Amino acid sequence: MSTPIAPPNWKLRARIWIFIMFLLLGGADYLLVKFSLNEFNPAPPLLGVAVMSGLCTKLLLVGMWRRMSWTRYTLGVILVVSITAFSAAMFFVIGGKMTRPDGMVRPGLAGIGLQALVLIPLAKSRSIRRQMHPLTSAGG
Numbered sequence: 001m002s003t004p005i006a007p008p009n010w011k012l013r014a015r016i017w018i019f020i021m022f023l024l025l026g027g028a029d030y031l032l033v034k035f036s037l038n039e040f041n042p043a044p045p046l047l048g049v050a051v052m053s054g055l056c057t058k059l060l061l062v063g064m065w066r067r068m069s070w071t072r073y074t075l076g077v078i079l080v081v082s083i084t085a086f087s088a089a090m091f092f093v094i095g096g097k098m099t100r101p102d103g104m105v106r107p108g109l110a111g112i113g114l115q116a117l118v119l120i121p122l123a124k125s126r127s128i129r130r131q132m133h134p135l136t137s138a139g140g
Contacts, residue, residue, distance in 0.1 A: 014131035029054035031111035
């Protein structure tokens with residue numbers, strides 16, 4: 001049984017996906033920090049979650065660029081933890097009885113949406129999966 005031949009441009013596609021994820025996560029980090037700095041934020045420690053998530057995701061994307069296989073899984077875990085923390089805060093802001101100014105939740109919801117959007121190519125892209133395999137002497 002022969003192995004399927006990979007398209008010749010899988011490396012380029014993987015790098016393009018990583019760059020797109022970098023841009024999406026940059027926007028998500030900006031929106032989540034903007035939400036965290038709001039004076040009506042019910043959980044002030046969310047600023048720390050937003051900053052640490054931003055730093056970790058950027059470092060892990062650099063690791064993915066450099067073909068470190070474990071970074072893909074770690075990035076997924078960091079994104080799920082961040083989405084969970086901010087979703088819990090959104091639950092208290094939207095569903096609670098607290099007063100909030102108009103437009104307060106939009107940046108938070110948009111940031112959560114962008115982070116969730118990044119999880120799709122992280123899990124489904126064949127070129128990213130192939131990029132994360134260790135280099136061998138047979139191919140690269």
